[in-house]
Amino acid sequence: MRIDEKKDFGTRECPACASEVPANENRCPICRYEFPNPTPRQHGMKRWGALLMLALLLVLILAGVFR
Numbered sequence: 001m002r003i004d005e006k007k008d009f010g011t012r013e014c015p016a017c018a019s020e021v022p023a024n025e026n027r028c029p030i031c032r033y034e035f036p037n038p039t040p041r042q043h044g045m046k047r048w049g050a051l052l053m054l055a056l057l058l059v060l061i062l063a064g065v066f067r
């Protein structure tokens with residue numbers, strides 16, 4: 001791994017082919033690898049939904065146990 005002077009512009013290493021990809025690119029131009037962080041808002045919404053479901057499930061389980 002190396003640290004370049006390009007760092008301040010924002011690049012990240014492609015996990016598939018280890019080439020430097022600009023941070024504003026969602027896909028690696030070399031191997032077409034797609035980075036798993038599209039729009040932060042959508043991702044956050046999805047995560048909160050999953051968390052809410054998990055919490056609800058936990059409450060239901062706890063309610064059943066402590067009855």
Ligand SMILES: [Zn+2]
Nearest residue numbers: 014017028031
């Ligand atoms: Zn790549």
